[in-house]
Amino acid sequence: VARPKVTLKLATSLDGAIALSNGASKWITGPQARHEVHRLRAAHDVVLTGIGTVLADDPLMTARDVGAVQQPLRVVLDTHGRLPATSALVQSVALGPVCVVHGPETVPQWRTSLLDAGVALDEVALGKAGYVDLALAIANLTGKDLISSIMIEAGGGVAASALGAGLVTRIEWFRAPVIFGADARNAINPLGMTAIDQARRWVRVRVEACGDDLWETYEVQ
Ligand SMILES: NC(=O)c1ccc[n+]([C@@H]2O[C@H](COP(=O)([O-])OP(=O)(O)OC[C@H]3O[C@@H](n4cnc5c(N)ncnc54)[C@H](OP(=O)(O)O)[C@@H]3O)[C@@H](O)[C@H]2O)c1
Numbered sequence: 001v002a003r004p005k006v007t008l009k010l011a012t013s014l015d016g017a018i019a020l021s022n023g024a025s026k027w028i029t030g031p032q033a034r035h036e037v038h039r040l041r042a043a044h045d046v047v048l049t050g051i052g053t054v055l056a057d058d059p060l061m062t063a064r065d066v067g068a069v070q071q072p073l074r075v076v077l078d079t080h081g082r083l084p085a086t087s088a089l090v091q092s093v094a095l096g097p098v099c100v101v102h103g104p105e106t107v108p109q110w111r112t113s114l115l116d117a118g119v120a121l122d123e124v125a126l127g128k129a130g131y132v133d134l135a136l137a138i139a140n141l142t143g144k145d146l147i148s149s150i151m152i153e154a155g156g157g158v159a160a161s162a163l164g165a166g167l168v169t170r171i172e173w174f175r176a177p178v179i180f181g182a183d184a185r186n187a188i189n190p191l192g193m194t195a196i197d198q199a200r201r202w203v204r205v206r207v208e209a210c211g212d213d214l215w216e217t218y219e220v221q
Contacts, residue, residue: 004142005149007170008162009040010187014175017184018155023056032211033174035065037153040172042068044151046141050158051078060088061153062095071096072151075141077158079132081106085113093118101137127161134161160189163200171202171218174210 011029012018019025027034041047042063053059054076061074076083078100083090089098099120102111111121122140127133141147151172152162162168193199202218209215 003169004138004147005169006138006162006167007040007044007149007151007172008159008168009037009151009153009172009174010159011037011174012176012187013178013180013184015179015181015184016175016187017180018187019056019185020180021183021185023185025057028178029174029176029213030211033176033213033215036210036215037174038063038066038068040151041072041153042066044072044149045147046075046150047072048075048077048137048150048152048154048158050154051076051082052155052157053153054078054083054087054089056155058088060092060095062092073141073147074098075137075150076100077132077134077137077154079103079126079130081110083114085117090114090117090119099141101132101140103132129161131157131161134158135165135167138167156186156189159187160191163188164191166200169220171216173216173218175214175216177212177214 011033013028047061062071074089074096079102081102083100099122100114101122101124103126104123114121124132124136138150152158201221203221204216205219206217
């Protein structure tokens with residue numbers, strides 16, 4: 001089986017933050033970067049996020065204003081079944097499919113409410129950290145429906161899980177010319193490394209200006 005292409009998209013301050021300490025995060029990057037993100041969504045089969053991002057931002061995660069012929073499958077990692085039926089994602093299944101990856105212990109009424117709304121559910125075992133296992137979730141996605149490319153657009157939790165498990169093959173990093181400082185929220189939660197050689201060295205394959213922002217693309221060695 002071919003290794004799925006897993007892109008991690010980040011839109012951060014110059015010093016790699018995705019939100020201030022109070023959670024404020026809109027908008028860090030400018031309109032051109034946001035437009036490119038919509039193009040990237042249209043170019044991937046799946047756009048994947050965590051329940052933390054959904055509860056914080058209530059995103060739609062569709063590819064808009066880029067002439068997308070088909071919307072990506074929108075996937076949420078939601079171990080305990082917290083995605084509200086009133087969320088923009090659930091309310092927009094008519095625009096494109098939504099799938100929630102959840103753990104073995106969720107409330108039946110929650111599952112029914114989402115299924116009734118047209119959302120697909122995928123139950124996955126928990127990994128070491130007590131979240132749904134991301135590698136299993138990705139294997140389930142790529143094992144069916146001709147899915148070969150996934151773009152992760154999530155907060156620091158899912159980004160750290162994906163990087164820590166070595167699942168990311170490409171990084172699309174949009175960096176705005178602002179500095180938030182160490183009291184802000186880093187794009188990537190702790191990885192627990194203790195030696196420099198534990199950090200994967202990425203290959204920068206492209207760098208370009210995108211409005212006022214910088215767009216860097218990295219690939220795995
Ligand atoms: N600038 C950007 O590019 C960007 C993009 C997206 C979000 N954000 C910001 O990120 C912030 C949210 O950060 P966050 O860390 O809470 O969001 P997140 O990474 O989207 O979600 C984290 C949550 O996802 C669930 N989860 C399920 N499986 C997981 C797994 N395998 N690994 C990790 N988490 C898993 C966990 O909750 P359960 O245990 O309940 O499942 C976890 O608490 C918001 O402020 C948002 O604005 C920024």
